Amino acid sequence: MTKQLDTTWKMLRLTYGLVPIVAGADKFTNLLVDWKQYASPLLGNLPLSPLMMVVGVIEIVAGILVLARPRLGAYVVAAWLAAIAGNLITTGHYFDVAVRDLVMAIGAFGFAKLSEARAEAATDTRYRAAKIAVSSASSAARVLASNSISSAG
DSSP, rough: OHHHHHHHHHHHHHHHHHHHHHHHHHHHSSSSGGGGGGGGGGTTTTTHHHHHHHHHHHHHHHHHHHSSSOOOOOOHHHHHHHHHHHHHHTTTTTHHHHHHHHHHHHHHHHHHHHHHHHHHHHHHHHHHHHHHHHHHHHHHHHHHHHHHHHHHO
């Protein structure tokens, strides 16, 4: 994989890993925003503060998953962002935020696909390296065998 693609991959990994962790942690503090305002009216009379804390834990875990297992984590974050956008649409407000979350979900899906391509490229590179090593060892064995036969005769 080229250096530019590797740099892009690292940047996306940090973005889709750290942003959910920060947003999840903020569900406990509400320093960035009062997250309860984004709750769907379909939730009825559920207590929103504990619910937001559960959401926060899910987001933190999703962010850690992106950092630890980017390919899987990116799919999880993409699905989570799409679900958040669906929730926002049910409020009848925040359509701009819903669109932003859908765009971020598409980006996370793209990151997952890039992670798959990166893993395949690494596998191909290891396969080629192993094939070269086996070929080199085989050649060396033939040379040694040839030298042994020559010196014996």
